[in-house]
Amino acid sequence: MAPADIDTSKPHPARLYDWYLGGKDNYPVDEELGRRLTAFAPVIPVMARMNRAFTHRATRWLAGQGIRQFLDIGTGIPTEPNLHQVAQAVSPDARVVYCDNDPVVLSHAQALLNGTPEGALGYVQADARETDRILAEAAEVLDFDRPVGLSLNALLHFLSDEMGAYAVVERLTAALAPGSYLVISHLTPDFHPAEASQKVRDMYRANGLTLDMRDRDRFARFFDGLDLVAPGILAAEEWHPELGEPVPGQEGAHSGEYVAVARKA
Known part of the structure; x- marks a missing residue:
């Protein structure tokens, strides 16, 4: 039985993502939508793994650039x-x-907070649009006078323009010190037939979820005022593949998302 503060009446993106990855921390409502989506587009679980692989590569790259502080919003269930x-x-x-804003993720926070003795870890239970709260609570662990790697991976396509997606990114990046980096991965319709993308959007909408798959120009807007680092905006699988191992089942598949990393001067 789910805890009282977990809404199991409709799917949640974090739990749906967990189901795509073969996890167990999801509910029948998540599995039902996941099965319908994968019946229509069987590649979706591979796309989820490709997104995670990009997250790992980008984090490894940032650490290699000397970044020692990270803020990951839209964390998802630990994997x-x-x-x-x-x-x-x-x-x-x-x-x-x-x-993250899903109580299921909070219930697994202990797994997220088991790190090295030399480092420090924290968890903020908040909606991505609660930027002031996120920054205030994160400041208990992070020093925002020093560079931070901000990760917004597989998150912003769940926020429409009307929900303030661009404002969220602007407020968060404004709080970062020079030398910080922004990392984003984002679903796009550019690599799929228009009718297929619309079908997926409709299936999410029918279950009370927003899914705004932005094209390249709209994705690029998130990096206004920042300096894109090489190789720029690409599909997830094309971004520094040498930094990580291949994703099982990836051959011939496409991530269906744009990714990029940018630096704040």
Whole structure:
């Protein structure tokens, strides 16, 4: 039985993502939508794994650039290796704060907060649009006068323009010190037939979920005022593949998402 504060009447993106990855921390309502979506588009679980692989590569790259602080918003249910494990494998003193709005993720926070003795970990239970709260609570672990790697992976496509997606990114990046980085992965309709993308959007909407799959130009807007680092905006599988192992089942598949990393001057 789910705890009282967990809404199992409709799917949640974090639990749906967990189901795609073969996890057990989801409910029948999540599995039902997941099965319908994968029946229509069987590649979706591979796409989820490709997104995670990008997250690992980008984190490894940031740590290699000397970033020692990370803020991961839209964390999702823990699936090893978690972001802090990747970062602390490069730099044991890395400090990481996770943020998600699903109580299921909170219930697994202990797994997220088991890091190295040299580092520090924190967790914020908040909606991504609660930027002031996120920044205030994250500041208990992170020093925002020093560079931070901000990760918004597989998150922003669940926020429409009307819900303030661009404002969220602007407020968060405004709080970052020069030398910080922004990492985003985002579903896009650009790599799929228009009718297929619309079908997936409709299936999410019918279950009370927003899914705004932005095209390349709308994705690029999230990086206004920042300096994109090479190789720029690409599909997830094309971004520094040398930094991580291939994703099982990836051959011939496409991530269906744009990714990019940008630096704040």
